[in-house]
Amino acid sequence: MERRQPELISAAAALRPTTRQAAPPVYELRGVSKTYALRNVHALDVIDLQLAKGSFSSVIGSSGCGKSTLLKIMAGLVPPSRGSVVLAGKPVTGPRRDIGMMFQQATLFPWRTTIENIVLPIEIRDGKGAARAKHDAARALLELVGLKGFENVYPGELSGGMAQRAAICRMLITAPEVLLLDEPFSALDELTREFMNMELQRICIDQHATAFLVTHSIQEAVILSDVVYVMTPRPGRIVEAVTIDLPRPRTLDMLSTAHFGAIVQAIRDRLDKEAFL
Amino acid sequence: MNQVELAPERTRTAADTVWFEHVSWIDSIPRSVAMIGLFVVFIALWQFLTTLNIISPIILPTPLEVAEDLIFVGANLVSGDYMLGALWITTKEVIYGFALAIAIGFSLGVLVGETAFGERAVMPYLVAIDTMPKIAFAPLFVAWLGFDIASKVALAAFIATFPIVVATAAGLHAADDNARMLFKTMGAGRWQTLVKMKLPTGLPHIFTGLKIASVGVMAGAITGEFLGGGKGFGELIRISASQLNTPRVFSLILYLSLLGLALFASVTWVQRRFVFWHRAEVRAAAEG
Numbered sequence: 394m395e396r397r398q399p400e401l402i403s404a405a406a407a408l409r410p411t412t413r414q415a416a417p418p419v420y421e422l423r424g425v426s427k428t429y430a431l432r433n434v435h436a437l438d439v440i441d442l443q444l445a446k447g448s449f450s451s452v453i454g455s456s457g458c459g460k461s462t463l464l465k466i467m468a469g470l471v472p473p474s475r476g477s478v479v480l481a482g483k484p485v486t487g488p489r490r491d492i493g494m495m496f497q498q499a500t501l502f503p504w505r506t507t508i509e510n511i512v513l514p515i516e517i518r519d520g521k522g523a524a525r526a527k528h529d530a531a532r533a534l535l536e537l538v539g540l541k542g543f544e545n546v547y548p549g550e551l552s553g554g555m556a557q558r559a560a561i562c563r564m565l566i567t568a569p570e571v572l573l574l575d576e577p578f579s580a581l582d583e584l585t586r587e588f589m590n591m592e593l594q595r596i597c598i599d600q601h602a603t604a605f606l607v608t609h610s611i612q613e614a615v616i617l618s619d620v621v622y623v624m625t626p627r628p629g630r631i632v633e634a635v636t637i638d639l640p641r642p643r644t645l646d647m648l649s650t651a652h653f654g655a656i657v658q659a660i661r662d663r664l665d666k667e668a669f670l
Numbered sequence: 671m672n673q674v675e676l677a678p679e680r681t682r683t684a685a686d687t688v689w690f691e692h693v694s695w696i697d698s699i700p701r702s703v704a705m706i707g708l709f710v711v712f713i714a715l716w717q718f719l720t721t722l723n724i725i726s727p728i729i730l731p732t733p734l735e736v737a738e739d740l741i742f743v744g745a746n747l748v749s750g751d752y753m754l755g756a757l758w759i760t761t762k763e764v765i766y767g768f769a770l771a772i773a774i775g776f777s778l779g780v781l782v783g784e785t786a787f788g789e790r791a792v793m794p795y796l797v798a799i800d801t802m803p804k805i806a807f808a809p810l811f812v813a814w815l816g817f818d819i820a821s822k823v824a825l826a827a828f829i830a831t832f833p834i835v836v837a838t839a840a841g842l843h844a845a846d847d848n849a850r851m852l853f854k855t856m857g858a859g860r861w862q863t864l865v866k867m868k869l870p871t872g873l874p875h876i877f878t879g880l881k882i883a884s885v886g887v888m889a890g891a892i893t894g895e896f897l898g899g900g901k902g903f904g905e906l907i908r909i910s911a912s913q914l915n916t917p918r919v920f921s922l923i924l925y926l927s928l929l930g931l932a933l934f935a936s937v938t939w940v941q942r943r944f945v946f947w948h949r950a951e952v953r954a955a956a957e958g
Contacts (some may be wrong), residue, residue, distance in 0.1 A: 468855055469855075470851065470854055470855065487857075488854055488855045488856065488857045489857070490857065492855065494851075494852070494855045496848045496851070496852070497848070498846075498848045500846075500848040500849050500852050502849075502867070502870065502871075503947035503948075504870050504946075504947050513856065513866075514856045516866075517853070517856045517857060517858045517862055517866070518856065518857055547947060549947055
């Protein structure tokens with residue numbers, strides 16, 4: 394019974410409208426809710442979402458709307474109270490190597506060189522020998538993110554943006570099925586942040602990555618995403634999935650178009666109505 | 671007051687706006703001059719107070735007497751006479767005591783910092799013992815371990831253990847939530863998290879604890895010698911003091927401080943080798 398579940402889910406997903414009809418869902422959440430029994434907090438109401446392969450989705454909402462709980466469930470860090478969480482056909486029952494994650498802070502370890510930081514996920518799972526074997530792959534990733542020649546530099550010498558680029562490499566080294574991005578550039582200054590968002594788009598297209606971004610910034614969500622999920626708090630739920638029809642690749646020039654402004658305004662209206670009661 | 675021109679420019683024209691910042695003259699003395707100057711003033715004051723018999727020479731010898739005795743003790747040490755033997759005994763006590771304190775302190779620190787059991791059950795007792803005046807245990811150590819170096823090693827280690835425990839435990843808690851979450855997402859086990867993340871993150875804390883301990887271990891060894899006899903440097907100081915040979919006491923303390931300084935310096939040296947990233951980080955933080 395347990396084994397058949399993934400098939401049932403993908404069959405059900407096929408019936409539902411997805412953003413890119415051709416692409417099957419890589420990640421699927423069905424009826425996921427979370428209650429913290431100890432404090433009796435109803436953090437997440439019923440959440441249904443699917444990430445199509447190669448798509449970029451964002452979730453936006455005010456602080457405390459359950460975004461980070463949702464992300465932790467998707468990362469396999471906390472179990473859901475109810476519902477099914479299925480990545481690449483297998484239920485998520487803990488941290489997995491096909492889940493890549495990135496945080497607000499680059500979290501590079503200062504006693505490791507950049508390349509040693511990047512192969513750390515391999516070293517943890519497969520040991521030092523396997524990590525050394527991945528150095529060539531790590532160098533290729535460094536070139537992809539524009540950090541060629543920085544492999545033997547210690548993180549103390551990297552700028553904030555460069556450190557986040559290295560963190561992208563560390564996330565990609567295990568070739569994950571899905572990238573979970575927890576406000577990855579919000580600690581950077583505005584100019585660097587916009588630039589890094591465009592870099593992120595380029596890298597995701599290059600890697601055919603399926604990405605899921607948590608952010609506070611409507612603009613950031615809209616410019617990067619195919620779908621923006623609008624979340625409202627108490628209990629956390631998705632009130633709307635906004636499909637963004639801006640053409641790819643997105644450019645920073647789009648930020649000042651009327652159409653972009655209209656989408657941002659529509660999302661802000663949706664948030665205003667629900668989030669600040 | 672004197673004036674320091676900010677951004678001095680040789681090719682300045684009359685149209686340029688020139689700023690001056692006022693710096694007190696005492697803050698503009700170069701470091702080396704200031705240090706040597708203060709030392710000379712201190713010695714001069716000392717010489718003045720003692721030669722004019724404002725302070726009795728039995729209580730405070732003149733700097734000259736101390737200098738003469740320093741040369742005498744130095745010659746004795748260099749010639750390998752009994753004083754060198756005494757210094758060697760104290761050095762052994764300090765090294766053994768420090769090694770013991772590191773071994774026990776680090777193990778207990780990991781127990782307290784890493785396990786809930788250690789934090790809940792062991793830490794309260796450690797705090798209780800730490801608040802006791804540890805030197806008061808010296809007679810017990812003598813009674814248990816005799817007048818040989820063992821009792822001094824024990825007291826030195828006893829005093830030096832606690833800063834290492836506290837620093838190690840604090841160091842293991844120093845890792846931030848992101849680093850912990852990252853290790854979780856990478857599927858790291860407890861041992862991997864400890865060895866690859868928590869311990870390296872905590873090293874700056876641990877070395878701070880080692881530096882405090884290196885001072886404590888000296889105090890412990892000398893106190894042990896004062897109270898438990900033996901043949902170390904502390905015993906020489908005690909005998910000289912009982913003979914009212916204050917210049918000798920001063921010069922012995924000065925040589926002893928070299929031992930303490932050497933211990934402290936070696937901890938600092940090891941720290942720089944091990945925590946090579948930390949100074950760069952501190953510098954970066956200071957520069958903003």
